[in-house]
Amino acid sequence: AQKVTQAQTEISVVEKEDVTLDCVYETRDTTYYLFWYKQPPSGELVFLIRRNSFDEQNEISGRYSWNFQKSTSSFNFTITASQVVDSAVYFCALKLTGRRGGSNYKLTFGKGTLLTVNP
Amino acid sequence: GAGVSQTPSNKVTEKGKYVELRCDPISGHTALYWYRQSLGQGPEFLIYFQGTGAADDSGLPNDRFFAVRPEGSVSTLKIQRTERGDSAVYLCASSQRPHTGELFFGEGSRLTVL
Numbered sequence: 001a002q003k004v005t006q007a008q009t010e011i012s013v014v015e016k017e018d019v020t021l022d023c024v025y026e027t028r029d030t031t032y033y034l035f036w037y038k039q040p041p042s043g044e045l046v047f048l049i050r051r052n053s054f055d056e057q058n059e060i061s062g063r064y065s066w067n068f069q070k071s072t073s074s075f076n077f078t079i080t081a082s083q084v085v086d087s088a089v090y091f092c093a094l095k096l097t098g099r100r101g102g103s104n105y106k107l108t109f110g111k112g113t114l115l116t117v118n119p
Numbered sequence: 120g121a122g123v124s125q126t127p128s129n130k131v132t133e134k135g136k137y138v139e140l141r142c143d144p145i146s147g148h149t150a151l152y153w154y155r156q157s158l159g160q161g162p163e164f165l166i167y168f169q170g171t172g173a174a175d176d177s178g179l180p181n182d183r184f185f186a187v188r189p190e191g192s193v194s195t196l197k198i199q200r201t202e203r204g205d206s207a208v209y210l211c212a213s214s215q216r217p218h219t220g221e222l223f224f225g226e227g228s229r230l231t232v233l
Contacts (some may be wrong), residue, residue, distance in 0.1 A: 035220055041225040042226055043227045044226045078227075091218075097218075105220075107220055108164070111159065111160055111161045
C-alpha cells in the first residue's frame with residue numbers, strides 16, 4: 001500500500017521568508033505521480049503541481065519550486081519570499097499509474113502541513 | 120461560478136439518522152470522487168465514479184455508506200445509521216482527465232453527528 005508522510009504539522013514564518021515543506025512517500029510501484037495541493041481556509045483543495053516518477057527534474061513556477069529526489073523518496077516544496085496569501089494547508093499526494101482499473105485513479109494524501117505566514 | 124458545488128455546506132444530525140450529501144461536478148467532467156477529511160488529517164479516498172458506474176469503491180468504510188451517480192453528473196453520498204465517528208468534512212472532486220490526477224474540489228460538506 002502507498003503512504004505519504006508530511007512530518008511537519010505546522011510551520012509559522014514571517015512574510016518574505018523562504019519556507020520548505022517536506023514530503024516523503026512510500027510505494028512498491030515504479031510508476032506513479034506525485035502532487036502538491038493547497039487548501040486555503042475556504043476548504044477547497046487546489047491543484048499546484050504534478051510530477052511523473054520518471055522525471056526527476058526540479059521545477060520552478062514563480063515563487064514556488066519543487067525538488068523531487070527518487071533516491072530519498074522525497075518531493076519537497078519550497079516557497080520563496082512567502083506572502084500572507086500563502087497561508088493554507090498544503091498536501092502532498094501520490095497516485096499510481098501502472099495499474100489497471102479504478103485503483104489507478106485515486107490519490108493518497110499526506111496529513112498536510114499548516115503554513116502560517118505572518119505579516 | 121462553474122466549480123464543483125456541494126450541498127449542504129453544513130449538516131448537523133443525531134446519531135442513528137440518515138444523511139444525504141450532494142455533489143454537482145463541473146459540467147463535462149466524467150470522473151467524480153468522494154473523499155472524507157477528518158480534523159487534522161488529509162483527505163481519505165472513499166469512491167470514484169467514471170460516468171454512472173463506481174469504478175472503485177474500496178474506500179467506503181462499511182455498508183452504511185453508499186454513493187450513486189445515476190445520470191453521470193450529480194452524485195449523492197448516503198450515510199445510514201450515522202455514528203459520531205462519521206463526523207468529518209466530505210469532499211467531492213471532479214476531473215475531465217482522471218488519469219492525470221488533476222482534480223477540482225468543492226468546498227466540502229461538514230457533517231457533525233451528535
